[in-house]
Amino acid sequence: MKSFMKLSSMVILLLIVAGMLVNQSCSSAIYNSGDTKMEKIKNSAQYKDGVFYNYKDNYDINFIKSLPMMWDFLFTDNDRKPDVELPAKKVDFNQIENAQSDELKVTWVGHSSQIINIDGKIILTDPVFENKLAFMGNSRYNGDVPFNMEDLPEIDLVIVSHNHYDHLNSTTIETIHPKVKHFITPLMVGAELENMGVPRKKITELDWWEEIILFDEFLIALTPAQHFSNRGMFDGRETLWGSYVIQGPYHKIYFSGDSGYSESFKHIGDKYGPFDYTFLECGAYDERWHSMHMYPEETAQAHLDLKGEILQPMHWGTFDLALHSWYDPMVRVSKAADSLGIKLSTPIVGETITIDNNLTTERWWEPAINKEKLISKK
Numbered sequence: 001m002k003s004f005m006k007l008s009s010m011v012i013l014l015l016i017v018a019g020m021l022v023n024q025s026c027s028s029a030i031y032n033s034g035d036t037k038m039e040k041i042k043n044s045a046q047y048k049d050g051v052f053y054n055y056k057d058n059y060d061i062n063f064i065k066s067l068p069m070m071w072d073f074l075f076t077d078n079d080r081k082p083d084v085e086l087p088a089k090k091v092d093f094n095q096i097e098n099a100q101s102d103e104l105k106v107t108w109v110g111h112s113s114q115i116i117n118i119d120g121k122i123i124l125t126d127p128v129f130e131n132k133l134a135f136m137g138n139s140r141y142n143g144d145v146p147f148n149m150e151d152l153p154e155i156d157l158v159i160v161s162h163n164h165y166d167h168l169n170s171t172t173i174e175t176i177h178p179k180v181k182h183f184i185t186p187l188m189v190g191a192e193l194e195n196m197g198v199p200r201k202k203i204t205e206l207d208w209w210e211e212i213i214l215f216d217e218f219l220i221a222l223t224p225a226q227h228f229s230n231r232g233m234f235d236g237r238e239t240l241w242g243s244y245v246i247q248g249p250y251h252k253i254y255f256s257g258d259s260g261y262s263e264s265f266k267h268i269g270d271k272y273g274p275f276d277y278t279f280l281e282c283g284a285y286d287e288r289w290h291s292m293h294m295y296p297e298e299t300a301q302a303h304l305d306l307k308g309e310i311l312q313p314m315h316w317g318t319f320d321l322a323l324h325s326w327y328d329p330m331v332r333v334s335k336a337a338d339s340l341g342i343k344l345s346t347p348i349v350g351e352t353i354t355i356d357n358n359l360t361t362e363r364w365w366e367p368a369i370n371k372e373k374l375i376s377k378k
């Protein structure tokens with residue numbers, strides 16, 4: 001049985017490789033060189049000769065480098081998926097539509113997708129409202145997306161951190177964009193949105209450290225992240241990536257997108273901190289791509305660098321994207337948060353929580369950890 005599994009996995013690997021080689025559509029959408037949008041891009045300090053750069057650690061994925069990783073993804077188990085479906089609730093849109101104009105509420109849809117009520121506005125981050133990711137074929141750990149997209153209310157703003165498939169999903173954008181008033185993306189990512197049918201006039205592209213004022217009294221800034229972008233094997237770093245500061249009249253929050261740990265967190269904290277709430281990536285790390293995805297202990301440190309008050313770890317517990325166990329991010333970040341005195345926010349998928357003094361931290365993932373496997377590994 002095991003050799004059959006290995007054989008079928010090898011066939012899948014070969015099919016994935018063949019598919020990537022022949023499918024020219026697996027690439028980032030970019031503007032033509034004569035497009036008016038290119039003027040700002042060419043002037044960006046992060047852009048040179050057709051690609052974008054981090055301040056340091058310019059990770060370059062290529063086809064040959066990725067082959068051993070693909071092998072590990074197929075043949076390494078390591079408790080990557082939970083044995084039981086993780087808890088989730090159906091989203092109650094009454095709570096979201098009836099939020100007060102001075103409230104901060106958060107509804108985690110899974111991974112990096114959040115529905116945020118902030119000071120009377122509804123903001124979506126990296127919306128991926130599908131049960132499976134393109135090409136990866138893995139299902140969510142917590143059942144189906146906890147609502148139907150038709151039931152979404154009017155959305156004031158969607159922010160997109162970068163063009164990776166687990167952050168920018170074509171079916172989601174194609175379906176929801178008529179209900180969305182405005183989109184903000186890093187430079188060049190707007191081309192992808194336009195391909196998905198979003199009218200250009202609804203998209204604002206920002207460079208790192210660029211700010212805009214929306215709805216008269218909201219400041220949105222795109223801030224650096226140490227990451228990369230691609231939608232295929234041959235299109236690395238053609239579009240920018242980033243993190244966001246969102247400041248309303250009563251609350252200030254930070255959304256990391258994907259990022260390795262860097263001194264940028266301190267710089268962002270110095271310029272925009274303190275933050276009432278930070279959404280920080282915590283999951284999908286590996287020593288081979290450590291500069292692009294931080295370890296959980298670094299997530300806790302980044303929160304302190306940002307001068308954050310409450311930390312919500314995200315980018316975990318939803319999709320199978322790395323080789324660590326599904327619970328490793330939360331076990332480690334909880335330990336780090338305890339030792340550093342950081343308050344964690346840990347909603348289950350679909351639950352709407354209000355960020356106030358009554359917020360409690362539930363370690364709901366602990367009962368779902370398969371203790372037998374945990375002990376046998378020691």
Ligand SMILES: [Zn+2]
Pocket residue numbers: 162164227228258
């Ligand atoms: Zn990414």
